[in-house]
Amino acid sequence: MRFTGLILVLGIALVSAVPLQDSPRQRLLDGKPLPSKYRTRSVNNTNPYTPSYRDPYDSAVDSVGEALDPLPFRNGKGATVLGPWNKDRSRQDPDLVRPPSTDHGTLPSLRWSFADSHIRIEEGGWTRQTTVRELPTSIELAGVNMRLDKGVIRELHWHKEAEWGYVLEGNVRVTALDYEGGNFIDDLEKGDLWYFPSGIPHSLQGLGDNGTEFLLIFDDGSFSEESTFLLTDWLAHTPKSVIAKNFHLAPEIFAHLPEKEKYIFQGSQPGSIDQERPQGNNIKKSKFQFTHKMLAQDPKITSGGEVRITDSKNFPISKTVAAAHLIIEPGALREMHWHPNADEWSFFISGRARVTVFASQGNARTFNYMPGDVGIVPRNMGHFVENIGDEPLVMLEIFRADEFRDISLFQWLGETPQRQVADTLFSDDAEARQKFLDAIKDAKRDEVSKGPEAQ
Structure with a gap:
């Protein structure tokens, strides 16, 4: 009986282990x-x-x-x-x-996630960056993701590089002084942009109950947030006697200036723009428009989504950064294309994507992207963006260029002598040859394509 009981006990133990093995x-x-x-x-x-x-x-x-x-x-x-x-x-x-069978060669990594970036935590906010140091292929542009809570200020500063900003969530007030001494103030919301050329002093402040979060792009992949020219940092390293002379005041007035940079800090609640606008006989408003409402643009509607392009043609101040905002529906494809004038710096806002980059000489590599990820496609390398998820894929394509330019494979083949195209691709398959020629006839572009179901 004892032996039988032992068998039963062992049997129970074995049975209970089966689900783990299976x-x-x-x-x-x-x-x-x-x-x-x-x-x-x-x-x-x-x-x-x-x-x-x-x-x-x-x-x-x-x-x-x-x-x-x-x-x-x-x-x-x-x-x-x-x-x-x-x-x-x-x-x-x-x-x-499990790379596609078409992948080949040794392309370097073209993907980075902001989740892997170091976060600098400050009073009421934080910042993290993706530069050539985090992603060595990010040569032409660098990105910063920043959060400012209600009333929190990114202090008065300027950069060697131009700054392009996109509001991801919330509301933000931007201020600037142009090259001619004109002041600029504007309040922005989700989907709005700003652009400050090199050396333009500016500041940012979170508005509303939740403040703001935004993406910053700088036109140099070697940019570092730590190299920003900050007002408090400058004054902390200037003799107070000099500061006193500069502002025509006694030195003791400046006895309690910040001893180091403030960078991101809690500020007081601002009033309306009209209430806050500087006043004085020598004060003047800027004649330049440093902000733009990207999502307010009428989109180009395609079979598989929407496209909005903002560059110097509709946002004249933005001379070194051009961008496209894309919504790609589930199963749809950002068509096969390449960019002849700049590397693409992609930022994925929502959804899940698959991208294959073709680098010539038989080299190609496929990457997957999630929200908060950054992708690089070097100029002239062929690629596509496929929405592999069950929700719309929202992304930004950003370039160090004054104009957005891309070359469509579909359009190229449609506007090339058809006999030449057919001889190149379908010399041994007459039936497929004719179907393909019918598909590219008239060469209408479809930047975000739904595929065969849209035909």
Whole structure:
């Protein structure tokens, strides 16, 4: 009886251990298909990350939306992972775990997440940056993500580099002094822009109950937030006798100036622009417009989303930064294209994306992007942006250029002699040749394309 009881106890222990051995994670590690109750995506009744899965077209997999753990299996090749494995990071970058069969070569990393950037925490705010130091391919532009709570001030300052800003959330007041001594004040909301050329002194302050958060772009990838010229920092390193002479006051007036930079700090609540505007016989308003309402622009409606472009043609002060705001619907594609005049610095606001960058000489690499991620596409390299999630993909394409320019593969082939195109691509398939020529006939651009369903 004792022996039987031991068998029963062991049997219970073994049975209770079975679910652990047969868990979805363990089955994936063993290369086995998931039971139907666990499957959220099925092709040939197999999970995408198993040896039996076949996909000759390298379709995208939304491993985040479908709660899948990517494993390095592709069309019968690959093996399970036995060592340490960061499944959360792998789930965010499924095309690094299992690259499309078309990827080849040794392109450097073209992706960085602000989540991996150091955050500088200050009174009522914070800041973090993505520069060439964090992302070595970010050569032409640098980015800063900053948060200012209600009434919090990014103190009076200026930069060697020009500053382009986009309001991600909330409300912000911007002030500036132009080259001719004219003052500028404006209140901005989500989707608005500002641009301050090199050397223009300015400040920012969070408004409303929640303040603001914004993206800053500087026209030099080597930029550093620590190299900003700050008012308090300058005065702390200038003899008070000199400051007194400069402002025609006694030195003791300046006895209690800040001993170091304030950078980001809690300010008092401002009144309206009219209440706050400087007054005096020698005061004048700037004749320059340093702000622009990007989301108020009428978008170009495409089959798969919307496109808004802001550059020096509709925002004249912005001489060194051009940008596009895109909304890409689920399953849609930012068409295959390239940019001839600048590197693309992409910022992903919402959604999930897949991007393949073609660098010539057979080199191509695919990356995946989440909200808060930064992508780089060097100038003239072909690429696309595919929405692989179940919500609209919202992103900014930003360039160190005065004008936005891109070349469309669709338009190029549509406006090239058709016999030449057909001989190049379809010399051995007459039926496919004619279908393709019919598709590119008339060469109408579709920057964000829904694909065959839109035809």
